[in-house]
Amino acid sequence: MSASRRGFLRAAGLGGVTTMAVGLAPARARAAGNERKAAIIARAISYERTLGTRSNASLRIGIAFARESDSSTRDSQAWLDGFASISDVTVNGNAIEVMTFPWEAGVPDRLDVLLVCDGLQWQSAAIADTTGSKRILSVGSVRDYLDDDCTLGVFDVDGKPRITINLTSAEREKVKFSSRLLKLADVIR
Amino acid sequence: MIPSRWTGRALALLAGVAVLAPTTEVAAQGPEPSPNAPANPGSSDSAPVSSQPEEEVEEVEDIEDIENVDLADLLDMDLDEQLGTTEAVSRSDESILRAPATLTTIDTTRIRHSGATTIPELLRGVPGVQVVRNAAGNYLVSMRGTGGLTGNNLVVMLDGVPLNSPIDSSVDWDLMGLAVRDVERIEVVRGPVSTIYGADAYTGVINIVSRQSTLARHAASVRGVGGTDLGPAPVGIGSASYVFSGEKATVKWFGTGRYDDTNNVRDGFRHPPLTQAGMVTSVDVSTSERSRFHVELGGSYSERSSLDQLVLESHPTERGLAFGSIGWSIAELPGVLDTVDVWARSRAQFVRTDPDLFTGFNYTDTNAVRSELGVDIGFDFHRMVRGRIGGQGTVDYIEAPYLHPAVSGTPRAGAAFHGGLSIYPTKTLDLNIHARGDIPPVLGRLQPSFRTSIVYHRDRWSMRLAVAAAFRSPSYVEAGGQFRDPATNFVLLEGNPQLQPPQQATIELGSIVAPINAVTIRPTLYVSASSSQVIADFDPLVQKTYKSEAKPRWMTGAELEVDWHILDELSLAAATGYLRFFKFDETTTPLVGVPEQNSTWTAMLRLYGTTTNERYGYGVGGNVASPRSYVARAGIPPQIIDVDVPYTGYVDGRFEFQPALAVPLWLSATGQVGMMPRLFESPFPLGAQLGGLFMLGLEWRRE
Numbered sequence: 001m002s003a004s005r006r007g008f009l010r011a012a013g014l015g016g017v018t019t020m021a022v023g024l025a026p027a028r029a030r031a032a033g034n035e036r037k038a039a040i041i042a043r044a045i046s047y048e049r050t051l052g053t054r055s056n057a058s059l060r061i062g063i064a065f066a067r068e069s070d071s072s073t074r075d076s077q078a079w080l081d082g083f084a085s086i087s088d089v090t091v092n093g094n095a096i097e098v099m100t101f102p103w104e105a106g107v108p109d110r111l112d113v114l115l116v117c118d119g120l121q122w123q124s125a126a127i128a129d130t131t132g133s134k135r136i137l138s139v140g141s142v143r144d145y146l147d148d149d150c151t152l153g154v155f156d157v158d159g160k161p162r163i164t165i166n167l168t169s170a171e172r173e174k175v176k177f178s179s180r181l182l183k184l185a186d187v188i189r
Numbered sequence: 190m191i192p193s194r195w196t197g198r199a200l201a202l203l204a205g206v207a208v209l210a211p212t213t214e215v216a217a218q219g220p221e222p223s224p225n226a227p228a229n230p231g232s233s234d235s236a237p238v239s240s241q242p243e244e245e246v247e248e249v250e251d252i253e254d255i256e257n258v259d260l261a262d263l264l265d266m267d268l269d270e271q272l273g274t275t276e277a278v279s280r281s282d283e284s285i286l287r288a289p290a291t292l293t294t295i296d297t298t299r300i301r302h303s304g305a306t307t308i309p310e311l312l313r314g315v316p317g318v319q320v321v322r323n324a325a326g327n328y329l330v331s332m333r334g335t336g337g338l339t340g341n342n343l344v345v346m347l348d349g350v351p352l353n354s355p356i357d358s359s360v361d362w363d364l365m366g367l368a369v370r371d372v373e374r375i376e377v378v379r380g381p382v383s384t385i386y387g388a389d390a391y392t393g394v395i396n397i398v399s400r401q402s403t404l405a406r407h408a409a410s411v412r413g414v415g416g417t418d419l420g421p422a423p424v425g426i427g428s429a430s431y432v433f434s435g436e437k438a439t440v441k442w443f444g445t446g447r448y449d450d451t452n453n454v455r456d457g458f459r460h461p462p463l464t465q466a467g468m469v470t471s472v473d474v475s476t477s478e479r480s481r482f483h484v485e486l487g488g489s490y491s492e493r494s495s496l497d498q499l500v501l502e503s504h505p506t507e508r509g510l511a512f513g514s515i516g517w518s519i520a521e522l523p524g525v526l527d528t529v530d531v532w533a534r535s536r537a538q539f540v541r542t543d544p545d546l547f548t549g550f551n552y553t554d555t556n557a558v559r560s561e562l563g564v565d566i567g568f569d570f571h572r573m574v575r576g577r578i579g580g581q582g583t584v585d586y587i588e589a590p591y592l593h594p595a596v597s598g599t600p601r602a603g604a605a606f607h608g609g610l611s612i613y614p615t616k617t618l619d620l621n622i623h624a625r626g627d628i629p630p631v632l633g634r635l636q637p638s639f640r641t642s643i644v645y646h647r648d649r650w651s652m653r654l655a656v657a658a659a660f661r662s663p664s665y666v667e668a669g670g671q672f673r674d675p676a677t678n679f680v681l682l683e684g685n686p687q688l689q690p691p692q693q694a695t696i697e698l699g700s701i702v703a704p705i706n707a708v709t710i711r712p713t714l715y716v717s718a719s720s721s722q723v724i725a726d727f728d729p730l731v732q733k734t735y736k737s738e739a740k741p742r743w744m745t746g747a748e749l750e751v752d753w754h755i756l757d758e759l760s761l762a763a764a765t766g767y768l769r770f771f772k773f774d775e776t777t778t779p780l781v782g783v784p785e786q787n788s789t790w791t792a793m794l795r796l797y798g799t800t801t802n803e804r805y806g807y808g809v810g811g812n813v814a815s816p817r818s819y820v821a822r823a824g825i826p827p828q829i830i831d832v833d834v835p836y837t838g839y840v841d842g843r844f845e846f847q848p849a850l851a852v853p854l855w856l857s858a859t860g861q862v863g864m865m866p867r868l869f870e871s872p873f874p875l876g877a878q879l880g881g882l883f884m885l886g887l888e889w890r891r892e
Binding site: 036039040043044047048049050051160161162163167168171176177178179180181182184189 | 258260261263264265266297298404405406434435436757799802803804850892
């Protein structure tokens with residue numbers, strides 16, 4: 001095979017892969033790892049209409065885990081890694097700052113987003129109080145959180161990531177999402 | 190990797206068609222979905238887990254500005270999920286991608302950022318739809334070759350409740366009871382759909398869906414808009430709404446009022462202004478996990494011009510409409526039973542005018558009530574076969590001095606039954622067959638209609654072939670009219686009880702294609718035969734009666750719609766329609782279906798969107814229709830109308846903004862100008878000019 005033909009096939013293959021990834025990726029179902037979920041969460045947050053009035057130069061995301069639970073700690077690390085992969089991303093011009101903290105240590109100051117890891121279901125009432133009083137957007141790591149306390153979550157449905165939004169929690173946290181996001185999300189009232 | 194939005198979309202667009210088939214072959218390998226579930230063939234089982242993290246790191250690592258990434262791409266949404274579902278085509282929830290008829294949906298974003306101030310104005314530019322404005326609040330809307338002197342050849346519904354007049358199936362667009370800004374979406378189904386909607390839906394159906402709040406549990410708004418035309422003459426619109434969306438119940442209330450004297454002149458003659466008020470309220474309750482109860486009530490009153498194909502004079506005419514519907518539905522029943530819907534609906538209409546103002550025919554002292562009771566049952570025989578049967582009874586009560594004494598004041602009953610099957614032999618193929626028999630109260634005899642379709646669908650496109658036949662019941666005026674000249678007692682109009690129902694049969698090939706997530710293209714081709722159209726028969730010289738055209742009229746048409754979601758904040762909609770009659774009797778002039786009375790082509794282009802997280806909204810667009818001419822006898826006593834309508838069209842725009850994020854107030858500016866403001870588009874000699882309109886508005890909106 002000539003070098004030019006190999007080059008052409010390589011380019012065609014690359015073009016095909018890129019096309020599939022960009023334009024036709026939806027045809028192939030893929031469960032979403034934390035990297036993709038982090039990107040989706042960041043994109044969803046960019047649709048939050050009051051974001052500009054609450055955050056300063058950066059978007060502060062706190063990942064809360066249960067200190068005594070190994071699985072909760074691992075969940076928080078996975079999320080930290082996920083957001084690390086999009087560390088250069090800005091949301092409406094704001095850089096993302098991500099930190100993990102045990103829930104028992106208390107919520108850091110000036111948080112814009114609280115991501116609640118698995119293992120904190122027993123703290124649901126306290127979480128709701130905190131996010132409501134401090135106007136923090138809550139993100140649930142597992143689906144259970146969305147039924148009561150958290151506003152936003154990304155979960156796999158039939159092998160594809162899907163956004164879920166709890167409008168009652170959103171009202172409590174004084175969060176307003178644009179209609180464009182709500183059209184693409186599963187909405188709980 | 191995910192390149193920037195523009196690079197990625199360009200790459201995908203160029204390669205889209207070539208690689209569609211192979212990619213969707215891969216996607217087809219997965220567990221079979223349930224028949225009516227969105228076409229979502231993949232599952233996590235079909236993708237190797239071990240390779241995912243590496244692909245995802247490659248795909249997300251190049252993101253810089255997150256708002257430049259399309260969310261639908263990140264969510265791997267296929268076309269079926271993006272288009273969503275509709276109940277407009279088959280009266281049951283189904284995927285738009287797989288719907289067996291041509292459907293255009295005008296969504297809330299496009300409505301909110303349009304310069305249209307009435308619902309018919311929103312319909313301009315929908316391919317296959319012809320909109321003609323006669324005077325303020327007075328419109329004729331027709332579909333696919335049935336443009337002419339009447340607007341009673343399609344069915345218009347509000348939240349699924351038909352609002353056509355029981356007397357002559359005409360549509361009082363001023364009596365919708367809903368402000369434009371309270372419309373969630375408008376679904377325009379084109380083609381014969383009598384199998385679903387009964388008599389009169391023989392060219393299509395327009396379903397107006399009232400606003401549904403998705404942003405908050407409680408949503409409310411109060412609006413005031415005022416302005417002027419080029420005259421100047423005033424227009425003022427006020428409306429208010431409240432929507433509660435709870436876990437188990439949705440309650441909605443809408444109220445609107447309008448005074449409109451704009452663009453209401455023609456050669457020095459001024460039509461009566463439009464005065465209109467209306468209200469709609471609905472309650473939807475989930476009585477259990479599988480059942481829901483729904484009730485809706487509405488009413489409207491208006492006073493406007495009397496201009497009509499029987500009334501060529503323009504005097505104030507009062508009209509009122511009240512409607513109600515109640516329904517209970519239950520789903521997921523055991524065994525082969527799937528759904529049961531029991532419903533009842535009723536509408537009442539009156540028309541009042543001062544007959545002393547008229548020298549000829551008028552609709553005064555008209556009272557009409559139509560009540561219907563029905564049941565629809567869905568069956569789930571097998572994952573590949575679903576069925577549906579149903580029936581309804583109808584009772585009409587019509588009182589009018591221009592109807593034959595044997596018709597006026599006599600209740601008349603009708604009935605209908607329907608049945609159909611949907612077969613899903615493969616995951617990508619849907620077969621539908623539906624038949625219906627109607628005994629309309631006017632006709633008193635059985636009239637069949639049917640529709641059959643094949644829909645082939647993949648992730649990025651679908652194609653449908655549909656064959657359907659439907660009919661319109663003759664109106665009470667056409668079949669049972671009797672109007673006497675008050676001065677001479679001569680019968681100037683006599684209905685014909687032997688009139689055949691106008692019919693239309695259509696074969697249609699259509700497609701929905703999305704080469705990339707952001708672009709949807711919907712082409713349609715059709716051939717239709719329209720038969721037994723109603724002809725106004727003036728052989729008795731002065732007396733008008735009706736007869737059915739003997740020979741069919743054949744037409745062909747093409748429609749193309751493109752929606753391009755350019756950015757989150759910018760969308761483009763474009764559409765064009767073409768119509769050509771190729772075989773017809775040139776010696777007859779029916780009320781509708783005359784080639785010269787239908788625009789050969791129409792076109793529409795619109796840009797709209799929001800910015801700064803919806804604090805600013807904008808829209809600009811235009812539409813154009815090719816020339817028409819009307820040479821016909823109309824009115825009672827008859828006059829010859831000879832009207833040439835040149836190229837007509839509008840340019841419109843709307844801009845709104847929220848001055849302060851903390852304050853839920855929006856200011857708006859709306860403008861609409863006829864391309865040649867002194868031109869007119871009405872077939873009637875007094876039809877008003879296109880004109881122009883400019884309005885400022887203030888809205889308090891809590892969502």
